[in-house]
Amino acid sequence: MLLPLARSAGLYGLAMAAVVARRTAARICLYVLILILSVVGLGFLTAAAFLAIAQGLGPIYAALIVGCAYMVAALIAVLVAQSRRRRW
Secondary structure, three states, X not given: OHHHHHHHHHHHHHHHHHHHHHHHHHXXXXXXXXXXXXXXXXXXXXXXXXXXXXXXXXXXXXXXXHXXXXXXXXXXXXXXXXXXXXXX
């Protein structure tokens, strides 16, 4: 009497796991697409910033300014990551 109930519960669990796996895969694909589009957008913004700065200051200073801006952003990201690690 309990065997069919247990079998049904097991099949239901497998079906739910498959649904969750599909949703997770779809979400991962969406985040990968968002990441790719963000990186492309950041590339174009970097090029635009470089060209704008290069018109006023020249290409060497433009490259230095854009590079330093990325280094500051990376330093901020490292500090945020370290502060979160200390809390856990």
